[in-house]
Amino acid sequence: MTAAPSFQELILVLQRFWAGEGCAVLQPYDMQVGAGTFHPATTLRSLGPEPWRAAYVQPSRRPADGRYGENPNRLQHYYQFQVLLKPSPPDILDLYFASLAEIGINAREHDLRLVEDDWESPTIGAWGLGWEVWCDGMEVSQFTYFQQVGGYDCNPVSGEITYGLERLAMYVQGVENVYDLDFNGAGLSYGDVFHQAEREFSAYNFEHADTDALFRHFTDAERECAALVEAGLALPAYDQCILASHAFNMLDARGVVSVTERAAYIGRVRALARAAAGAWLRARGHLDAPA
Amino acid sequence: MSELLVELLSEEIPARMQDPARCDFENLVLDGLKDADLAHGASRGFATPRRIALVVKDLPERQPDRIEMRKGPRVGAPDRAVEGFLKAVGLTSLDDCERRQQGKAEFWFSRHSVPGRPVREVLAHVVADAVGRLSWPKSMRWGDASMRYVRPLRGVLALFGGEALPGGVAIGGAEGQLNFSNCTRGHRFMAPGAFPVTGFADYETKLRAAYVLIDVEERMQRIRESAPEGVRLSGRLLAENAGLTEWPVSGVGDFDPAFLDLPPEVLVTSMKSHQRYFPVEDETGGLAPRFLFVANIEAFDGNAAVRAGNERVLRARLADARFFWDQDRTRRLEDLLPGLDKVVFHAKLGSVGGKVERLEQLAAWLTPFVPGAVVGLCRQAARLAKADLVTGMVGEFPELQGVMGRYYALGEGLDAEVAEALAAHYRPQGPRDDAPDAPVSIVAALADKFDTLAGFFSIDERPTGSRDPFALRRAALGIVRIVLENGLRLPLRQAIAAAQGGYGTEEGADSLLAFFEDRLKAHLRERGTRHDLVSAVFALGNEDDLTRLMARVAFLERFVDEEDGANLLAACRRAGSILAIEEKKDSTSYGADADPVAFVVEAERALHDALMQASAAASRAVEAEDFAAATQALAALRAPVDRFFDEVTVNAEDAPLRINRLRLLAGIRAATSGVADFSRIEG
Numbered sequence: 001m002t003a004a005p006s007f008q009e010l011i012l013v014l015q016r017f018w019a020g021e022g023c024a025v026l027q028p029y030d031m032q033v034g035a036g037t038f039h040p041a042t043t044l045r046s047l048g049p050e051p052w053r054a055a056y057v058q059p060s061r062r063p064a065d066g067r068y069g070e071n072p073n074r075l076q077h078y079y080q081f082q083v084l085l086k087p088s089p090p091d092i093l094d095l096y097f098a099s100l101a102e103i104g105i106n107a108r109e110h111d112l113r114l115v116e117d118d119w120e121s122p123t124i125g126a127w128g129l130g131w132e133v134w135c136d137g138m139e140v141s142q143f144t145y146f147q148q149v150g151g152y153d154c155n156p157v158s159g160e161i162t163y164g165l166e167r168l169a170m171y172v173q174g175v176e177n178v179y180d181l182d183f184n185g186a187g188l189s190y191g192d193v194f195h196q197a198e199r200e201f202s203a204y205n206f207e208h209a210d211t212d213a214l215f216r217h218f219t220d221a222e223r224e225c226a227a228l229v230e231a232g233l234a235l236p237a238y239d240q241c242i243l244a245s246h247a248f249n250m251l252d253a254r255g256v257v258s259v260t261e262r263a264a265y266i267g268r269v270r271a272l273a274r275a276a277a278g279a280w281l282r283a284r285g286h287l288d289a290p291a
Numbered sequence: 292m293s294e295l296l297v298e299l300l301s302e303e304i305p306a307r308m309q310d311p312a313r314c315d316f317e318n319l320v321l322d323g324l325k326d327a328d329l330a331h332g333a334s335r336g337f338a339t340p341r342r343i344a345l346v347v348k349d350l351p352e353r354q355p356d357r358i359e360m361r362k363g364p365r366v367g368a369p370d371r372a373v374e375g376f377l378k379a380v381g382l383t384s385l386d387d388c389e390r391r392q393q394g395k396a397e398f399w400f401s402r403h404s405v406p407g408r409p410v411r412e413v414l415a416h417v418v419a420d421a422v423g424r425l426s427w428p429k430s431m432r433w434g435d436a437s438m439r440y441v442r443p444l445r446g447v448l449a450l451f452g453g454e455a456l457p458g459g460v461a462i463g464g465a466e467g468q469l470n471f472s473n474c475t476r477g478h479r480f481m482a483p484g485a486f487p488v489t490g491f492a493d494y495e496t497k498l499r500a501a502y503v504l505i506d507v508e509e510r511m512q513r514i515r516e517s518a519p520e521g522v523r524l525s526g527r528l529l530a531e532n533a534g535l536t537e538w539p540v541s542g543v544g545d546f547d548p549a550f551l552d553l554p555p556e557v558l559v560t561s562m563k564s565h566q567r568y569f570p571v572e573d574e575t576g577g578l579a580p581r582f583l584f585v586a587n588i589e590a591f592d593g594n595a596a597v598r599a600g601n602e603r604v605l606r607a608r609l610a611d612a613r614f615f616w617d618q619d620r621t622r623r624l625e626d627l628l629p630g631l632d633k634v635v636f637h638a639k640l641g642s643v644g645g646k647v648e649r650l651e652q653l654a655a656w657l658t659p660f661v662p663g664a665v666v667g668l669c670r671q672a673a674r675l676a677k678a679d680l681v682t683g684m685v686g687e688f689p690e691l692q693g694v695m696g697r698y699y700a701l702g703e704g705l706d707a708e709v710a711e712a713l714a715a716h717y718r719p720q721g722p723r724d725d726a727p728d729a730p731v732s733i734v735a736a737l738a739d740k741f742d743t744l745a746g747f748f749s750i751d752e753r754p755t756g757s758r759d760p761f762a763l764r765r766a767a768l769g770i771v772r773i774v775l776e777n778g779l780r781l782p783l784r785q786a787i788a789a790a791q792g793g794y795g796t797e798e799g800a801d802s803l804l805a806f807f808e809d810r811l812k813a814h815l816r817e818r819g820t821r822h823d824l825v826s827a828v829f830a831l832g833n834e835d836d837l838t839r840l841m842a843r844v845a846f847l848e849r850f851v852d853e854e855d856g857a858n859l860l861a862a863c864r865r866a867g868s869i870l871a872i873e874e875k876k877d878s879t880s881y882g883a884d885a886d887p888v889a890f891v892v893e894a895e896r897a898l899h900d901a902l903m904q905a906s907a908a909a910s911r912a913v914e915a916e917d918f919a920a921a922t923q924a925l926a927a928l929r930a931p932v933d934r935f936f937d938e939v940t941v942n943a944e945d946a947p948l949r950i951n952r953l954r955l956l957a958g959i960r961a962a963t964s965g966v967a968d969f970s971r972i973e974g
Contacts, residue, residue: 110590111597
């Protein structure tokens with residue numbers, strides 16, 4: 001491999017590639033989410049009959065994965081590149097492998113493998129079947145055919161591709177520490193951009209976050225979500241579900257959610273996701289109002 | 292005679308599902324052929340990550356003509372019914388029908404000869420039907436199709452006599468149907484184009500040229516042959532690798548020998564469970580700093596980049612493992628205990644922290660029953676048994692639970708018996724795993740299993756059929772084996788009560804004891820012991836010391852094989868059945884002692900005396916756990932019992948006499964009951 005792409009070049013290449021396949025290239029959702037799947041362009045758009053193609057980068061927050069910038073592989077904030085194709089086209093795998101070739105991973109030079117991995121998100125009441133994609137033994141993407149989201153059957157079925165951008169970049173750049181990644185091809189490293197944030201947010205997530213306030217945020221979001229569903233405002237209602245989910249993740253990282261409460265909190269977020277998904281389907285005329 | 296070839300080409304099928312699907316599909320098609328009266332020759336199924344295939348030899352060109360019988364009205368039915376039937380089947384007179392007995396009545400049947408259809412039409416139906424009925428552990432929909440399959444189905448090759456079958460497989464959606472074709476595709480990356488085939492031989496040859504080996508055995512063989520000396524080729528991992536590749540290409544990678552000071556279990560797990568690599572041994576049988584990986588490609592560079600990539604991935608994994616190993620050892624196991632409060636044991640049963648508190652109490656209770664166990668060490672082992680669950684290493688590799696606890700305990704300088712128990716308390720993990728035999732390990736293993744069983748039975752979570760999600764059968768069988776193999780004298784009832792005490796409940800004690808009985812029977816059945824003898828001892832109701840119970844069973848086993856024993860058994864059964872009938876008839880129990888004053892013949896007195904003697908001797912012997920003496924005492928009953936039945940009519944005319952004799956029979960039942968409930972023993 002000559003002149004491996006920089007981190008940002010990788011993103012630009014993927015965006016260009018999927019734009020060429022008819023995807024709307026969206027920008028990250030402006031809220032704290034645990035994964036690219038939470039973006040309404042995936043969760044809500046995967047419901048209902050309308051065709052939809054989108055691709056976007058989504059910063060993902062996993063407060064419990066913070067390591068104060070000291071672990072070369074783990075981050076509490078990282079990037080996913082997310083693609084959703086609805087309905088999933090027959091050549092979706094070929095498209096995906098072509099996208100890898102664009103960023104320098106050629107299927108004739110590397111060992112690309114689809115290894116069983118069923119995906120489930122209890123917080124948004126979603127599941128699907130698919131694979132982890134391995135490149136020479138390393139997981140570089142997650143590939144899922146959505147079967148259910150928010151507790152509703154997906155019909156038609158969307159194909160979701162999630163690229164782990166840091167992993168992929170480390171692979172194509174031959175770097176063993178995420179902070180050593182070449183960010184822009186002009187001397188800036190990933191560490192220059194994010195190391196301080198990892199240190200500070202790890203301290204915030206584990207030590208300083210105000211748990212009383214977070215518990216309040218959770219219940220506030222829950223109440224507001226219900227009111228917005230009542231008012232038929234699906235997208236604002238879904239935002240509240242995202243807020244509640246993030247508050248829960250923070251509380252979990254702070255270690256203040258007991259074992260028994262944990263399942264209950266996840267169930268409460270799922271109820272919000274389901275309510276928002278129902279509101280979305282009703283707003284678009286695919287579901288009758290509840291009797 | 293022609294050949295049927297079918298291939299279902301899909302996106303990648305999980306490795307573990309390929310072989311069951313191959314068998315299922317073959318059976319479905321063969322069943323379909325049988326239902327269609329189609330004889331056939333040999334058949335063979337195949338599976339690869341993308342294909343389920345089947346070839347069936349020597350099918351006829353036409354389906355044979357068939358005679359079909361249609362059932363009409365009963366013989367002698369009213370004319371109107373007969374006319375209706377004739378009209379429905381297109382006949383004019385009953386002369387063309389025959390009479391057949393069915394059940395208690397005779398019916399009219401009409402005969403119809405049905406000409407056979409062309410086989411290709413029948414096959415199209417059989418194949419489409421089999422594809423639709425193929426069952427998967429989990430299936431899915433894709434795109435706008437309505438069909439369910441394990442992953443998207445992309446093509447169906449179906450050839451009969453070299454030509455594609457008519458029709459196809461309905462998948463719904465805009466595509467509607469996947470037409471049967473005579474084409475397939477090769478390896479996803481090395482030969483992705485479609486090509487036609489003319490039959491099985493052509494199919495196999497062309498696929499091989501297109502980098503696909505359809506036979507899983509051949510793929511495994513290739514991996515085996517390419518493995519250098521010292522590779523540990525375990526069967527499951529081999530099959531999994533053969534299920535992840537259509538064209539397996541092995542390679543050997545190296546890792547930094549500095550990693551070899553990690554525990555070997557950590558290295559092996561890093562290689563096998565996450566990466567599906569095979570570990571390699573050095574000349575001394577230890578681990579070499581190498582591994583075998585199986586790729587699904589022959590790259591232009593001779594797989595140099597693939598090897599470098601795999602080495603990098605393993606390096607990162609081992610660096611992670613080293614990080615956890617160093618990190619974990621900075622903290623004592625004792626200091627990790629608060630973290631267990633956040634690990635769920637079961638939603639309704641609280642946290643592992645709570646479990647550990649119960650285990651410590653239970654271990655203290657169990658210690659006196661295990662010779663050589665020191666209570667302080669047992670308590671410590673129980674308290675630390677689960678501490679490694681919150682270490683970084685076990686978080687990463689859950690299968691190393693126990694193993695890591697042992698290493699960390701040894702590193703801390705804890706007592707070796709305690710360290711051993713941290714690993715051994717999970718054992719035995721299956722029928723081939725050894726039960727622990729060191730005292731502290733035994734106590735910790737028993738405590739863990741009793742606590743689990745008492746907890747799940749208290750919330751009514753019991754195994755049903757093949758479902759046993761919490762491995763409760765394994766836990767109970769583990770206790771049975773630990774007790775028996777170590778000759779422990781442990782009263783089960785009390786142990787159950789002690790375990791339930793930890794939960795503050797008494798729910799489910801009886802069903803748990805019955806559960807142990809079942810496990811014991813299952814365990815003994817595998818070893819060839821008669822389960823009715825086990826029942827006969829269990830039925831006494833007060834025998835919950837498994838070791839003593841086994842001693843009783845062993846003597847019983849010998850006793851019923853001897854002539855005296857077999858005879859006494861027959862007599863007891865006879866006495867028992869007479870009693871059962873008469874007690875039922877009279878709605879009473881004849882359990883009271885017989886009155887010696889009321890005896891009228893010598894045989895009564897002789898039996899009575901023998902019973903008094905045998906009963907006393909047998910009780911004494913059982914008390915002393917001398918079951919040889921107990922059975923010997925019972926054997927002395929044989930002659931007087933035989934004489935009694937020969938000379939005495941139990942159901943005498945005289946009512947008081949009859950009652951007294953029935954009471955004598957009850958005496959036989961009572962005398963033997965100290966050893967076993969003879970009525971449970973099968974003749």
